[in-house]
Amino acid sequence: xxxxxxxxxxxxxxxxxxxxxxxxxxxxxxxxxxxxxxxxxxxxxxxxxxxxxxxxxxxxxxxxxxxxxxxxxxxxxxxxxxxxxxxxxxxxxxxxxxxxxxxxxxxxxxxxxxxxxxxxxxxxxxxxxxxxxxxxxxxxxxxxxxxxxxxxxxxxxxxxxxxxxxxxxxxxxxxxxxxxxxxxxxxxx
Numbered sequence: 001x002x003x004x005x006x007x008x009x010x011x012x013x014x015x016x017x018x019x020x021x022x023x024x025x026x027x028x029x030x031x032x033x034x035x036x037x038x039x040x041x042x043x044x045x046x047x048x049x050x051x052x053x054x055x056x057x058x059x060x061x062x063x064x065x066x067x068x069x070x071x072x073x074x075x076x077x078x079x080x081x082x083x084x085x086x087x088x089x090x091x092x093x094x095x096x097x098x099x100x101x102x103x104x105x106x107x108x109x110x111x112x113x114x115x116x117x118x119x120x121x122x123x124x125x126x127x128x129x130x131x132x133x134x135x136x137x138x139x140x141x142x143x144x145x146x147x148x149x150x151x152x153x154x155x156x157x158x159x160x161x162x163x164x165x166x167x168x169x170x171x172x173x174x175x176x177x178x179x180x181x182x183x184x185x186x187x188x189x
Contacts, residue, residue: 016076020139023071027064032127034060040119057107057126058100065096077147091146099137103130 038056041047049056069092103126110116110125
């Protein structure tokens with residue numbers, strides 16, 4: 001892989017990480033504020049789901065998932081293909097639901113195994129430890145299974161082939177739409 005190809009890939013990865021974290025920050029704010037309002041109350045009222053912290057956590061995270069999908073699709077991974085839009089949406093929410101198990105388990109452990117029910121304990125277990133671990137998992141899973149990288153797919157296919165006809169293309173030229181083989185034409189060869 002040439003240095004320019006690697007530099008383009010690294011820059012793109014860093015931008016995706018920054019944008020993913022920014023969108024995640026907004027979705028986390030929705031989740032954090034919603035969870036605390038439902039379970040611990042607001043300055044102007046009672047907590048309607050005080051006795052149901054797990055249900056409250058899941059509910060606000062579904063809403064936060066909608067916010068995250070919109071931001072990730074339209075901004076963080078806007079250069080990537082989502083394939084079939086319905087399939088991409090289903091994969092996104094399936095991965096979101098699957099990785100939501102991590103902070104839920106952290107909250108369950110804190111609440112029921114350790115007996116910690118304070119605002120601090122809930123937020124540290126679910127929204128710091130659990131969310132931190134699930135964010136890393138989501139980033140990798142979304143890039144791998146939801147928002148696909150056509151250039152990365154092409155390079156992987158080319159790297160598996162031998163001979164000068166399958167030499168690694170210049171990533172910048174691919175991003176600019178230069179006439180190079182596509183994954184479909186490579187597979188058919």
